[in-house]
Amino acid sequence: MTGLADTIIQGVLLGGLYALFAAGLSLTFGIMRLVNLAHGDLIVLAAFAILALASWLALDPFLAVLVALPLMFAAGLGLQHILLNRTLGHGLLPPLLVTFGLSIIIQNGLMQGFTADSQRLQAGAIETASVQLGGGVTVGLMPLATFVSAIAVILGLNFLFYRTALGRAFRATSDDLEIAELMGIDHRRIFSLAMGVAMIVATIAALYLGMRANFDPTIGPARLLYAFEAVIIGGLGSFWGTLAGGVIIGLAQTIGAELNPEWQILAGHLAFLFVLVLRPRGLFPRATD
Amino acid sequence: MLLDIKGLCKSFGSVVAADKLDLAVAPGEALGIIGPNGAGKTTLFNLIAGSLAPDRGEIRFNNRDVTAISPHQRCKLGIGRSYQIPQPFESLTVFENLLVGAVHGRGLTERAAAAPCADILAPTGLIARADIPVRSLTLLERKRLEMARALATGPQLLLLDEIAGGLTEVECRALIETIKDVHAAGTAIVWIEHIVHALLAVVGRLIVLDFGRKVAEGEPRQVMASAEVRQIYIGIEA
Numbered sequence: 001m002t003g004l005a006d007t008i009i010q011g012v013l014l015g016g017l018y019a020l021f022a023a024g025l026s027l028t029f030g031i032m033r034l035v036n037l038a039h040g041d042l043i044v045l046a047a048f049a050i051l052a053l054a055s056w057l058a059l060d061p062f063l064a065v066l067v068a069l070p071l072m073f074a075a076g077l078g079l080q081h082i083l084l085n086r087t088l089g090h091g092l093l094p095p096l097l098v099t100f101g102l103s104i105i106i107q108n109g110l111m112q113g114f115t116a117d118s119q120r121l122q123a124g125a126i127e128t129a130s131v132q133l134g135g136g137v138t139v140g141l142m143p144l145a146t147f148v149s150a151i152a153v154i155l156g157l158n159f160l161f162y163r164t165a166l167g168r169a170f171r172a173t174s175d176d177l178e179i180a181e182l183m184g185i186d187h188r189r190i191f192s193l194a195m196g197v198a199m200i201v202a203t204i205a206a207l208y209l210g211m212r213a214n215f216d217p218t219i220g221p222a223r224l225l226y227a228f229e230a231v232i233i234g235g236l237g238s239f240w241g242t243l244a245g246g247v248i249i250g251l252a253q254t255i256g257a258e259l260n261p262e263w264q265i266l267a268g269h270l271a272f273l274f275v276l277v278l279r280p281r282g283l284f285p286r287a288t289d
Numbered sequence: 290m291l292l293d294i295k296g297l298c299k300s301f302g303s304v305v306a307a308d309k310l311d312l313a314v315a316p317g318e319a320l321g322i323i324g325p326n327g328a329g330k331t332t333l334f335n336l337i338a339g340s341l342a343p344d345r346g347e348i349r350f351n352n353r354d355v356t357a358i359s360p361h362q363r364c365k366l367g368i369g370r371s372y373q374i375p376q377p378f379e380s381l382t383v384f385e386n387l388l389v390g391a392v393h394g395r396g397l398t399e400r401a402a403a404a405p406c407a408d409i410l411a412p413t414g415l416i417a418r419a420d421i422p423v424r425s426l427t428l429l430e431r432k433r434l435e436m437a438r439a440l441a442t443g444p445q446l447l448l449l450d451e452i453a454g455g456l457t458e459v460e461c462r463a464l465i466e467t468i469k470d471v472h473a474a475g476t477a478i479v480w481i482e483h484i485v486h487a488l489l490a491v492v493g494r495l496i497v498l499d500f501g502r503k504v505a506e507g508e509p510r511q512v513m514a515s516a517e518v519r520q521i522y523i524g525i526e527a
Contacts, residue, residue, distance in 0.1 A: 165392050165399045168381065172389045175378040182338055184364035184394035184442055 002136045007258050008251065009139055015230075015250030016147030017212065019243040020205035021223050022230035023153055024198035030237045031174045031194045032088060037099040040224030041106040042199065046072050046206035047215050048110055051119055061121040065207045069200055076199030080192040088191070103220065110217035121210035146208040150246070153201055154239045160197070161239075170194060174237075229272040235282025244283055248275065290349070291316045291477050292337070292446055297346035299332055299501070306332035307343065308501035314446065319478045321492035321509060323485065325521060329501040330481045331373065334448045337479075338370040339363045350446070364394045369444025373451040373481075375431035377423040383434060384410065384419040387441040394442025402441075409440045412467060429460055440471065447471065449480040453487045465490050485513065497521065 021043060028034045036042075046068060054064035083102075087094040129141040161167035173180040173190045180187055209215060209223070226249055233248055234241025249268045256267020275283065292314040299307040306329035314320055324330055335341040337348060339360035348356045355363055377386050387409060391402035410416045413433040418426065426434065436452055449468070453461050461484065468491050472478050482488040488495070488509070495509040497518050504521065505512045512518055 165388075168385050168389050168399075169393065171380055171385075172378045175380050176376060178340060178360075179376050179378065180389075181360035182340070182364055182370055183390040183438070184361050185389065186359070186361045186393075 003258075005135070005137050007254050009133070009137060010143070011251035011254035012247050013139065013143035013147045013250070014254060015243070015247030016143070016150035017205070017208055017246070018226045018230045018249050019150040019246030020146065020153060020201065020208060021227035022234075022242045022246055023150075023157060023239060024201040024205070025224075025227050026231045026234070026236070026239060026242045027157065027201065028194060028198045029231065031170050032191045034084065034088060034095050034191075035092075035099070036198075037096060037224065038102040038106060038220075039099075039198075039202065039227060040220030040222070041103045042220075043202045043206045043209060043223060044215060044217060044220040045106050045110065046199070046203040047121070047210040048114055048119070048217075050203070050206060050210060051114075051121060054121065061123050061207060061211060065203060068203050068206075072199040072203040073196040076196040077192045079199075080195035081188070084195065085188045085191055107217050107220065114217065116216055116218070118214040118216045119210070120214050121207070123211050127211060142208070142212055146212070149204060149208065150243060153204060154243055157197075157201070157239050166190075166193065226268065229268070232282055233272060233275045235279075235285035238282075238284040241282060241284030248272075290314065291318070291351060292479075293349040293352075294337070295347045295349075297333075297336060297348065298344045299329075299336060299341065300344060305329075305501045307336065307346075310346070310501060310503065312496070312503070314477055314479060316445070317472075317475050317477050318494065319472050319480070319492045321488040321495045322479065322481045322498060323483070323488065323495065324498035324504075328498040330498055331450055332501075333498070334370060334450055334479075334481065337363075337448060338368055361393070364442050364444075365396065367443065367445035368448070369394070369439035369442045369446065370448040371435045371439045371450060371452060373454065375428075375435040377426075377431060377434050377438065379424045380422065382420050382422055383415055383426070386423060386434060386438050390438050390441035391443070394444075405443075406441055409437050412470070413437050428455060432456070432464075436467070440476075444476060446477045446479065449478060449482075451481055451483060453482055453484045461487055489513070 025036060025039045028036050049068045049071065050061055050064045053059065053067050054061050057064065083098065084095065087098045126141055130138045131141055131144060132138055161170060169185050169190050172183065173185060173187050177187050229249055230245035231242055233245030248271055252271030253264045253268040257264035290313045294310060294312040297307045297310040322330055332341065336343050339358065343356065347354060350366055350368060355366065384406060387406040388399060388402055391397050391406050392399055407416065410419060415430060415433055415437065418430065423434065432452060436449065439447060453464055456464060465487055468478065472491065480488060480492060492509055495512045496503055497505040497512060499521055505515055505518050
């Protein structure tokens with residue numbers, strides 16, 4: 001019984017990491033219908049940015065991320081303003097092709113700058129620290145911090161979306177771009193800010209990605225796949241749905257691994273297909289298209 | 290002139306929606322536009338608000354050339370527009386719909402925008418429904434919201450597209466009073482309407498469009514009495 005409880009808790013906490021991967025994707029898709037194929041690589045880019053800052057400034061990763069956040073926000077603004085805004089509004093294909101190309105460019109750029117070696121963000125004792133939950137169940141502090149951060153990010157995004165002027169502009173633009181323009185909203189500016197916010201979320205995801213496991217410049221696309229599955233399971237446009245999606249994938253993977261270590265990845269994908277068959281629009285659909 | 294349009298042309302394939310159209314609106318004026326379906330009335334509004342770009346011609350607003358600027362910039366300069374079929378932000382509440390217009394159209398903070406938005410909402414009777422999502426409104430409420438939202442952007446020029454269509458006689462009279470109040474407060478109005486008696490209760494000048502051209506213009510009752518307009522408008526009573 002303890003074994004099962006342990007597996008479930010590990011799965012839920014792993015889901016927090018996937019939700020962090022997915023939240024930024026959910027945000028950009030929800031606001032501007034941009035399917036960002038480079039999202040996984042941008043997370044890896046952020047992980048390398050934290051790594052570089054931590055070593056140059058001799059900082060703890062938790063402090064280095066505070067320096068990385070504004071830089072990645074600015075990078076998101078610039079990326080959207082200079083490149084991605086030009087690809088939107090001409091159908092589905094241009095943003096897909098451009099972000100696919102961007103994914104390759106980021107991977108190769110990182111390979112040039114940091115080599116193909118595996119890296120890790122060193123956080124010291126916290127990496128192995130654990131918390132007793134009672135009943136003989138112990139959880140690692142790091143997975144717990146990841147999950148708590150995922151919830152904090154989603155609370156933060158919901159606050160931004162439903163309680164601030166920028167959030168109302170996000171929702172209005174998502175609802176009807178042309179009418180938003182007639183109400184005085186500069187949709188390109190809104191899109192740039194949305195990408196900036198998505199990069200902030202990606203940088204938080206990168207912190208935990210880099211501290212929990214090794215990463216190298218090529219692991220982005222695999223992470224992107226889990227993120228997509230989490231967003232789609234949750235239903236487009238719902239952040240809590242994205243968290244639920246991440247938890248479902250995380251649970252399926254841990255339970256699958258428990259049965260047979262080779263089934264870990266497969267079980268996650270099967271859970272995704274299973275939800276898709278039962279609820280083609282996801283568990284908590286909000287967007288109407 | 291508040292709005293000054295010169296030589297405006299717009300075609301969709303072989304369909305001409307604006308044909309060397311000239312149009313001027315003075316500050317605070319109320320101008321009515323009538324014409325048969327397909328005369329280019331709504332296209333004219335799309336060109337003025339910036340949803341469409343003209344093939345040729347110039348649009349000046351407050352003596353500034355706005356022909357090439359984006360819709361959100363035109364909104365900020367003071368051009369407000371309502372649609373014939375209401376197009377509210379469905380996932381926002383009634384109040385948020387106005388708030389977005391006031392914050393972005395007038396450059397106010399949300400705190401500063403709250404009071405003017407409530408003032409606009411009060412006479413529409415929507416104030417009790419301010420915090421519900423728009424998707425649960427009735428047609429009449431959506432029509433009222435459509436105009437309220439355009440007013441929230443603080444327009445000097447308000448473009449109304451068949452706002453009275455589909456209303457009962459009582460509702461229509463209430464709407465006329467609301468539009469008169471908006472006009473009395475100094476906002477210039479250009480109103481496209483098929484319900485001619487409603488139009489005549491408000492406007493001081495009337496233009497008749499057909500095939501993207503101005504076929505008649507002048508004092509409303511004289512325009513309606515002219516033989517040319519009678520011919521276009523057989524079956525429509527003034």
